[in-house]
Amino acid sequence: MYTNNSEERKFLYAKLYFTGVIVDADSNGFDWFGNDERGKLERIIKESKFTDLICELVHIFKDGLPNYYELSSLFSMKYEIVQGFLISRYGLETSLKEKEEFERRFGKGKAGMDNGNKIICRVENIERKDQDISKIEMDIDIECLKINDLYLFVKEIPDLNELKTNLEAKFDDIDISVGKKLIIKDKTYRIIVLEDLK
Template identity: 85%
Template sequence: MYTNNNEERKFLYAKPYFSGVIVDTDSNGFDWFGNDERGQLGRILKVSNFTDLICELVHLFKEGLPNYYELSSLFSMEYEIVQGYLISRYGIETARREKEEFERRFGKGKAGMDNGDKIICRVENVERKDQDISKIEMDIDIECLKINDLYIFVNEVPDLNELKTIIEEKFDDINITVGNELIVKDKTYRIIVLEENKKTTD
């Protein structure tokens, strides 16, 4: 575990883009087929026990901000944007124009586009050997497409205090709170472990 190397795992940190326009221009090209890091990381996320999975995710986020669709695809190829699809594809301004044009032609409220402050990407058929995760959701910033919150919905809540202790033993400078859910918080993201249907709005 923790074999992450930005050179070998560049695909995970590729900058997201709106309709072919890269959001962050500080982006280098990456080689999809130059090594087997994608396959190795996918196997780690699928077969590791739950504690090791969370530690691996914390490590991945400490190394940089993962691209949401690259991270989603490591859990399952069946992921979807359930809020803000047009925004995720075209950017907020173009999406608003598309919505206005659609509603001009077909009627108010017919576009079905949410102009909220985030995009939500969901993985419902999570490919895990232990089948311990019911779904994963990512709350994504509409301006820069970074993952703000990564929600891990579990079928059965593990001992969160024990999980907190293990994470703290492995990582320095990390803020973890435990209540009905476990929240790993850094300046730029949160990883939240909670039971299905217990997602909070704060």
């Protein structure tokens, strides 16, 4: 399923503007509208079996640090920053000053930054043929906007031991742990599969 067209997948790793500067100047303004690889990847994300999807995500992270809004848009066009919007726009220092001013004017707890200084992106209305994922959340690093943790909330938990076995057969250099959730861990990211208990 995985295709190693890393040159054609540059759109996934486009760099973000952060506090007025480009985080990494190596983006070259990649145009994804005419990119056939984007369409192929979108079909894989939407039509593949769950195990193949997880393998594809591991490959994506192994190739680099994906841009959170590019990865989000492959699953659904309904994604938003649900925590840390100011941080994602202005950086931590400016955001803390803005928070103080906002709370001085409107009251403590009104700035939406009370769950720690982090950014959380939520993706809903997941466009998957099997309708197995109810939502996705991404914990995003406040320093460089990379995805630290990718949470896949599934409607029904699959056989996690079988999933672990399949992943271990394909990857020998990642940590996989199973409990009530499956955690795939590498040096720079984690992918967590857990049941949506809402």
